[in-house]
Amino acid sequence: MTINNNAADKTASRTRDKIEIMAPAGSFESLRAAINAGCNSVYFGIEQLNMRARAANNFSTEDLKEIVKICKEAKIKTYLTLNTIMYDHDMNLMKKICDVAKEHGVTAVICSDVAAMSYARSINLEVHISTQANVSNFETLKFYASFADVVVLARELTIKQVEYISEKIKEENITGPSGQLVEIELFVHGALCVAVSGKCYMSLATYNSSANRGACLQNCRRSYKVIDEETGDELRIDNKYIMSPKDLCTIGFIDKIIDAGVSVLKIEGRGRSPDYVDTVVSCYNQAIVAYLDGTYTKEKIDAWIKRLETVFNRGFWHGGYYLGKELGDWSAAYGSKATKEKIYLGRAQNYFNKVQVAEFHLEANTLSVGDDILITGPTTGALNSKVTEILVNDQKSDTAKKGDVVTIPLPEKVRANDKLYKIVDAQRTDGQHNTNSEKSKTQVTEEKNE
Amino acid sequence: MAKIIHYRNKCIGCNSCVEQAPSRWSISDEDGKSDLKGSIQKKEVYIAEISVDEIEENKRAAKDCPVSIIKVID
Numbered sequence: 152m153t154i155n156n157n158a159a160d161k162t163a164s165r166t167r168d169k170i171e172i173m174a175p176a177g178s179f180e181s182l183r184a185a186i187n188a189g190c191n192s193v194y195f196g197i198e199q200l201n202m203r204a205r206a207a208n209n210f211s212t213e214d215l216k217e218i219v220k221i222c223k224e225a226k227i228k229t230y231l232t233l234n235t236i237m238y239d240h241d242m243n244l245m246k247k248i249c250d251v252a253k254e255h256g257v258t259a260v261i262c263s264d265v266a267a268m269s270y271a272r273s274i275n276l277e278v279h280i281s282t283q284a285n286v287s288n289f290e291t292l293k294f295y296a297s298f299a300d301v302v303v304l305a306r307e308l309t310i311k312q313v314e315y316i317s318e319k320i321k322e323e324n325i326t327g328p329s330g331q332l333v334e335i336e337l338f339v340h341g342a343l344c345v346a347v348s349g350k351c352y353m354s355l356a357t358y359n360s361s362a363n364r365g366a367c368l369q370n371c372r373r374s375y376k377v378i379d380e381e382t383g384d385e386l387r388i389d390n391k392y393i394m395s396p397k398d399l400c401t402i403g404f405i406d407k408i409i410d411a412g413v414s415v416l417k418i419e420g421r422g423r424s425p426d427y428v429d430t431v432v433s434c435y436n437q438a439i440v441a442y443l444d445g446t447y448t449k450e451k452i453d454a455w456i457k458r459l460e461t462v463f464n465r466g467f468w469h470g471g472y473y474l475g476k477e478l479g480d481w482s483a484a485y486g487s488k489a490t491k492e493k494i495y496l497g498r499a500q501n502y503f504n505k506v507q508v509a510e511f512h513l514e515a516n517t518l519s520v521g522d523d524i525l526i527t528g529p530t531t532g533a534l535n536s537k538v539t540e541i542l543v544n545d546q547k548s549d550t551a552k553k554g555d556v557v558t559i560p561l562p563e564k565v566r567a568n569d570k571l572y573k574i575v576d577a578q579r580t581d582g583q584h585n586t587n588s589e590k591s592k593t594q595v596t597e598e599k600n601e
Numbered sequence: 602m603a604k605i606i607h608y609r610n611k612c613i614g615c616n617s618c619v620e621q622a623p624s625r626w627s628i629s630d631e632d633g634k635s636d637l638k639g640s641i642q643k644k645e646v647y648i649a650e651i652s653v654d655e656i657e658e659n660k661r662a663a664k665d666c667p668v669s670i671i672k673v674i675d
Contacts, residue, residue, distance in 0.1 A: 199633065204613040205668060240616060244633030360667030364615050368667075 170414055170439055173230070173336070174432045177206060177421035182218060183532030184425035188432035192228035193218075194261060195421065196365075200245055201232040202283070202349070203421050204365030212251050219255050228258040232421075233271075234281035236363040237264045246270055259301070268298040272328065282306065282338065282348045283363070289319040292333065300327030301415055303336040305348045306399065307472045310411050313337065317412025334414045339405065340431055340459075341419025343396040343471060345371045353394075371395055372465075372485060395482040400467035402434060402455045404474065406442045420463075426493065426525050427462040429533035434459055461491040461574075493525055493572035499565045500556065509561040511571050518557060518573060519550040526561075528569030535574075536561055603656050605663075607637040607647040608670040618662035618671060625651070625659060 174185035176193040185193050195218060196203050197210045210218065215231070222229045231252045237245060245267050252260055253276045260276060262268045263283035271278045279301040286292055287305045295302055304313055317335050319325070327333045344351055354368040355361040374391035378384070399419075401408055408416070416439070418431050434455040441447040456467070465482035482488075497514040509526075511518075518524075520541055526534045542558045543551050551557045605625070612634035618626040619635060629636050640649035651659060656675050663671040 199613040238616060240628040241614060241633050243630050244614070247632075358667065359615075359617060359665045361615060364613055364667075366613055366615070366667045 165409060165443060167440055167443060170409060170416065170443075171228075172432060172435055172439070173415055173417040174428055175341075175418060175421040175423065176218070176428075177203065177423065178425070179214075179217075179221075179529035180425035180527045180532060181421075181423065181428040182221065183530060184429040184527070185432050185532075186221070186225045186227060187532045188429045189436035190227060190432045192230060192258070192415075193222060194230040194232055194417075196232040197251075198244065198248060199365065200235050200237065200241060200248060202234055202362075202365045203232075204235065205360075205367075206365075206422055212248075215251060215257070216255050219257055223256070229256075230279060231257045231260045232281070233260045233267050234263040234283045235365050236283075236361070237266055242266065249274060249276055252276060261303075262298075265298075268295075272298055277329070279303070279336070283350070285348050285350060287312075289316045292316055292320070293323070293325055296325050296327050296333045298328070299333070300329045300331060301334045301336050303338070303415075303417060306338050306343060307347055309475060310404075310407050310473045313408075313413065313473070314411040320412075335412055336415035336417055337408060337413045337473075338399060338419055339401040339408065339416045339435060341398055342465070343399050343468065345394040345396060372482070374485065390483045392482045392484065395465065395485075397466040397468040397482050398464050399471040400456065400459060400464075400469050401471065401473065402438050402459065403452050403469050405435065405438045406447055408473070409439070409442060423463055424493075425527045425533035426535070429535075430458060430462045461489060463487040463489050487577075490577055491574050492577040493574055496524075496571045496573055499526065499528070499567055499569040499571060501567065502561070502565050503558075504564065507560060507562055508558050509565050510556060510558045513551055513553050513555045513557060513571075515553055516573070517550055517552050518559075518571075523574040525572045525574055526565050526569050527572070528566050531565050531569050534563055534565065536563075602650050603653065603673065603675040605637060605640070605649045605651055605659055606672040606674065607635075607640065607649075608645070609634060609637070609647050610645050611668050611670050613668055615667055617665040617667065621662040621665055622655070622658040625649070625655065626662065 171191040173192045173194060174190035176182035176185055176195040182193055195210055197212055197215050219229050233248055249271045253274050259279045260271050261279045261281045263281040268278050278299045280286055280295045280299045282303050285305045286302050287308060292302050320333055325333050351362050353371055357370055358368050360366045360368050371394040375393050377386040377388060438455055441451055466488050494516055496516050496518055497512045499509055499511050501510040520538050522538045524536050524538055538559055540560055541548050541551050543555050614633040619628060625638050626635050637647045637649050640647040660673050663673050
C-alpha cells in the first residue's frame with residue numbers, strides 16, 4: 152500500500168536536494184557516520200556556550216577547523232550551536248566563537264540569545280534560530296527573519312500550525328538576510344522534554360546545574376513517588392516516570408511534515424553514539440527518498456521503526472505534539488529501550504586492502520562466526536557487518552577470545568584503533584536505577600536539546 | 602593550611618563560584634571560564650592556599666559548582 156499518493160502535486164516541486172537532513176555531531180565518529188549515512192548538514196558545539204557544555208567530548212576551537220574541512224569535502228553544511236542563555240561575562244567568548252566560525256567558513260551559527268544573533272549579523276555570519284527561542288507563531292518568526300534565514304519551530308506545535316506558518320512566509324514573502332524566503336526547520340527524531348522545548352529550570356533548581364547553560368542533569372528522567380504527607384500513604388501510579396516523555400519519532404508521517412513546508416529535518420542527539428547517528432540518519436534519508444518517489448509504504452515504515460528501535464530510545468511517541476497531544480505517553484523506564492546493545496570487544500590493528508581483511512586485537516569478551524559486529528572510528532564512522540570467517544594465528548576458528556589477535560574478512564576499510572563491538576539482543580532490567588543524587592550528578596550522560 | 606583545587610578545563614562559566622566567593626573567583630575575559638585568584642597552575646589543575654576564614658564561602662562555591670570541579674581541602 153502506498154501512503155498519501157494524492158499528495159503527488161505537493162511533492163512535484165520537491166526533490167531530495169531541497170530537503171535537508173541535519174544530523175547531530177558530538178564526536179568525529181558521529182560526524183563521519185552522519186556523512187556516510189546521507190545527511191546534508193551537521194550541527195555541533197565548541198567550548199561552553201552550547202547545550203552540551205557538560206559533555207566530556209565537546210569539541211575545541213582547533214577541532215572546528217577539522218570539522219569544517221571534512222564537511223566541505225563531503226559537500227555538507229556546518230552549523231555551530233551557540234544557543235545557551237548568555238550573561239554579560241559571556242559576551243567576549245560569544246564574539247570569539249562567532250569570529251572563529253566566520254574565519255573558518257562555518258555555514259551558520261544556531262542562536263537563541265539576541266546578543267549572539269546581533270553580533271553574528273554584524274560580522275555577516277549566517278544565523279539560524281534555535282529551539283531554545285521557542286518560536287511558536289508567525290509574528291515571532293517574522294521578527295527573527297531580520298536576523299535569520301532558517302528558523303526551527305517549537306516541538307510543541309501541531310502540523311497544522313507548522314503549515315500555517317509556512318504558508319504565511321510565502322504569502323507575505325518573509326525573507327531572511329540572504330534575501331531568500333525563510334526556511335522552516337523541525338525536529339523529527341529524538342528526545343523530548345517535559346518542559347517547552349527545553350526551557351526548564353528543574354536541574355538548576357535542584358542541583359544549581361542549568362539546563363539552559365548546557366548542564367542539564369536530567370532528574371526529570373527518573374521515577375518518582377507521590378506520597379500523602381499527612382498519612383504517609385503512597386499513591387499507586389502505573390508509571391513512576393511521570394516527567395520523562397518518550398522520544399519523538401516522525402518516520403511514520405514524514406510525508407505530512409514535508410507537505411507542511413518543512414525543508415530542514417533535524418535529528419536530536421549530540422550525546423549519542425555513531426551507530427545511533429548512522430541508523431537514524433539512514434532511516435530518515437530512505438524515508439524521504441521513498442516519499443518523493445512514491446514508494447513510501449506501511450511495510451517500509453514498519454521496517455524503519457524496527458530498525459530505529461535497535462538504537463538508543465526511551466520508547467517512541469509516534470506523532471509527538473505534531474499530531475496532537477496524547478497525554479501520559481511517558482517513557483516508563485530510565486535510559487534506553489533499545490532492542491539491541493553493543494558489547495566492546497577490542498580495537499583494529501590493521502586493514503589489508505588487497506584481500507579486504509581486517510585485523511583486530513580482542514581486549515574483552517568473545518567473537519564468533521555469525522556475530523553481527525559494529526566498528527566505529529573518527530574516519531570510519533559507524534560500520535556494520537557480519538562475521539563470516541575468523542582466523543586466529545592464521546588458523547581458522549569458529550570463535551576467538553580475549554587476548555587473541557584475529558583477522559576477519561571485511562568489505563570496507565577500517566583504521567588502526569577503530570573500536571570493535573558485537574551487537575546482541577538487549578538484556579534489560581528496566582525500572583531500577585541509582586537515585587542517589589550525588590552519584591547521579593556525575594553519572595548523567597544523556598542529553599536533551601541540541 | 603587549607604587549599605582549593607580547581608579543575609578549570611571543565612568549567613562552563615556559570616558564575617556561581619563568583620557569586621559565592623568573589624574575593625577568590627572571577628570570570629576570565631579570555632575564555633569565559635572562572636579563574637581562581639592567587640592560584641598556581643600545575644598542569645591542568647589550579648591550586649590556591651586559603652585562610653581559615655575563606656573556607657566556608659569557598660565550600661559553598663564548591664557545593665554550588667554544577668560540574669563539580671572545585672575541591673576545598675581543610
